[in-house]
Amino acid sequence: MTSQSRQKKILDLLETNGEVSTTRLVTELSASDMTIRRDLNHMAAQGLILRTHGGAMKVDLLVHKQKFENKAAANLAAKDIICQLAAEQIREGDTIFMDCGSTVFRLCHFIRNKRIKVITNSLPVVVELSNTVVSLNIIGGEFDHDRQAVHGVMAKEHILRYRASIAFLGVDGVSAKGLFANTELEASITLAFAARARTTYLLCDASKIDREAYFKFADLSLIQNLITDRNGPHLASIRKKGINVITPEAK
Amino acid sequence: MTSQSRQKKILDLLETNGEVSTTRLVTELSASDMTIRRDLNHMAAQGLILRTHGGAMKVDLLVHKQKFENKAAANLAAKDIICQLAAEQIREGDTIFMDCGSTVFRLCHFIRNKRIKVITNSLPVVVELSNTVVSLNIIGGEFDHDRQAVHGVMAKEHILRYRASIAFLGVDGVSAKGLFANTELEASITLAFAARARTTYLLCDASKIDREAYFKFADLSLIQNLITDRNGPHLASIRKKGINVITPEAK
DNA sequence: ACATATTCGAACAAAATCGAACATTCTATT
DNA sequence: AATAGAATGTTCGATTTTGTTCGAATATGT
Numbered sequence: 268m269t270s271q272s273r274q275k276k277i278l279d280l281l282e283t284n285g286e287v288s289t290t291r292l293v294t295e296l297s298a299s300d301m302t303i304r305r306d307l308n309h310m311a312a313q314g315l316i317l318r319t320h321g322g323a324m325k326v327d328l329l330v331h332k333q334k335f336e337n338k339a340a341a342n343l344a345a346k347d348i349i350c351q352l353a354a355e356q357i358r359e360g361d362t363i364f365m366d367c368g369s370t371v372f373r374l375c376h377f378i379r380n381k382r383i384k385v386i387t388n389s390l391p392v393v394v395e396l397s398n399t400v401v402s403l404n405i406i407g408g409e410f411d412h413d414r415q416a417v418h419g420v421m422a423k424e425h426i427l428r429y430r431a432s433i434a435f436l437g438v439d440g441v442s443a444k445g446l447f448a449n450t451e452l453e454a455s456i457t458l459a460f461a462a463r464a465r466t467t468y469l470l471c472d473a474s475k476i477d478r479e480a481y482f483k484f485a486d487l488s489l490i491q492n493l494i495t496d497r498n499g500p501h502l503a504s505i506r507k508k509g510i511n512v513i514t515p516e517a518k
Numbered sequence: 519m520t521s522q523s524r525q526k527k528i529l530d531l532l533e534t535n536g537e538v539s540t541t542r543l544v545t546e547l548s549a550s551d552m553t554i555r556r557d558l559n560h561m562a563a564q565g566l567i568l569r570t571h572g573g574a575m576k577v578d579l580l581v582h583k584q585k586f587e588n589k590a591a592a593n594l595a596a597k598d599i600i601c602q603l604a605a606e607q608i609r610e611g612d613t614i615f616m617d618c619g620s621t622v623f624r625l626c627h628f629i630r631n632k633r634i635k636v637i638t639n640s641l642p643v644v645v646e647l648s649n650t651v652v653s654l655n656i657i658g659g660e661f662d663h664d665r666q667a668v669h670g671v672m673a674k675e676h677i678l679r680y681r682a683s684i685a686f687l688g689v690d691g692v693s694a695k696g697l698f699a700n701t702e703l704e705a706s707i708t709l710a711f712a713a714r715a716r717t718t719y720l721l722c723d724a725s726k727i728d729r730e731a732y733f734k735f736a737d738l739s740l741i742q743n744l745i746t747d748r749n750g751p752h753l754a755s756i757r758k759k760g761i762n763v764i765t766p767e768a769k
Numbered sequence: 770a771c772a773t774a775t776t777c778g779a780a781c782a783a784a785a786t787c788g789a790a791c792a793t794t795c796t797a798t799t
Numbered sequence: 800a801a802t803a804g805a806a807t808g809t810t811c812g813a814t815t816t817t818g819t820t821c822g823a824a825t826a827t828g829t
Contacts, residue, residue, distance in 0.1 A: 270570070300777095304776085320826065321825095397663065397666065403661035405657075410653075550807065555786085774825105779822095779823100781818105787812105788812100790809100790811095795806070799802085
């Protein structure tokens with residue numbers, strides 16, 4: 268066995284186990300401890316592995332966690348309830364649009380192991396799903412640092428070339444009068460998603476209900492379903508408009 | 519037995535076993551060790567196999583499989599030298615293309631505070647620059663988990679709609695014969711970048727020089743400049759082709 | 770804190786592999 | 800058959816890799 272193939276096997280073992288001991292490598296690769304140690308040190312010098320006492324570890328993922336996740340921590344319980352319900356709407360093989368926004372982002376945790384295709388303009392979503400079985404399609408265009416997402420003309424054009432079974436949308440406010448956003452950029456993307464999806468789900472915690480933000484960009488009829496965390500009378504006017512409202516209680 | 523049939527058998531053995539030792543080839547092919555070694559070296563020069571001490575390995579075993587994170591950490595010093603030089607080529611207000619690949623990725627550290635626009639298909643680059651003053655344009659399309667970058671038809675179309683002053687390119691191998699890549703996907707993106715940039719810089723550590731990988735996708739004339747970490751006679755043939763070679767020593 | 774057990778790396782020794790140079794064999798052509 | 804040119808084999812010193820020993824450094828258990 269050559270040193271290269273040994274080192275490759277060490278990498279493989281690390282990939283599956285996360286860490287390995289020198290002694291295990293000695294028996295597994297039938298080489299002397301000194302040889303293993305030399306291999307390990309060599310690879311560590313190249314940054315391929317993380318050397319530890321008695322063995323080695325996998326180097327930590329390069330992609331570090333986003334500040335975004337802090338924002339996402341707000342109302343986590345409510346978002347989890349919503350996303351749990353949202354995830355149940357997805358079937359294997361589906362292609363889904365994922366809007367930007369912290370509520371939709373939380374959906375990532377519930378779909379990591381689904382064999383689906385996700386089309387999104389949200390960087391946090393991409394990062395979160397980049398090492399999963401989920402097949403990803405990234406919407407291209409100008410990157411908006413504030414919103415950590417891609418917006419603009421190119422993005423819209425990109426979306427219009429695809430079709431999806433479901434769109435999971437986020438907004439800044441919703442009432443019987445329609446959907447509200449804080450920027451036109453986000454609004455135009457949301458509209459594009461809705462136009463190209465067979466079914467649309469608006470994910471929205473209670474705080475957004477009946478809130479009328481900066482400007483209205485669409486009628487309520489743009490969406491077919493609203494998923495939110497609490498049932499109650501505040502949803503009556505929306506239900507009356509023919510929207511299918513999904514809540515945990517109503518399940 | 520001709521050398522061709524021998525080399526074919528070597529490839530077959532590698533295909534099934536992943537690796538093979540010189541001694542085994544000596545008995546298996548009933549040829550002298552020197553002959554085997556000559557075959558091996560010849561094939562390695564063509565990039566057909568990966569030469570090791572005492573034998574050879576399949577190419578994609580080591581090159582293909584290596585995860586991006588690992589590659590990023592390897593040869594960090596060389597990459598830093600290269601990227602330092604690369605960053606000096608950039609002027610405020612420039613629009614630059616950044617290819618995927620670990621060497622180009624390292625350039626992020628040196629441009630965080632420049633007021634420039636970056637157009638890229640590499641997720642690590644996006645993440646790294648997502649909270650800087652750099653203006654980002656993300657190339658959209660199918661996301662390739664292995665390479666942590668966007669490839670495919672959409673990506674190519676996207677690129678062709680923009681123009682940039684500089685393209686920073688990465689390859690898997692370069693020699694006087696041209697540029698080499700391990701996958702067609704990466705190659706087509708690199709070509710698109712080059713086509714739409716006023717000036718092209720190939721960033722390439724010494725290990726990639728004179729390495730002829732899986733397949734050649736462009737002549738050397740595709741690029742105008744090569745930035746590498748060490749000066750030396752191995753660059754002569756490339757210089758002779760009219761490429762401006764930039765090294766720290768020549769500075 | 771102390772003792773015990775592991776692990777580490779430097780130094781040296783042994784083995785395998787390497788490539789240059791030269792000798793030999795094979796092959797195609799005259 | 801003669802001969803040039805290419806491929807192959809052989810020899811041998813240089814290089815690389817691997818193994819061993821042993822004192823120092825580092826973890827672990829009491």
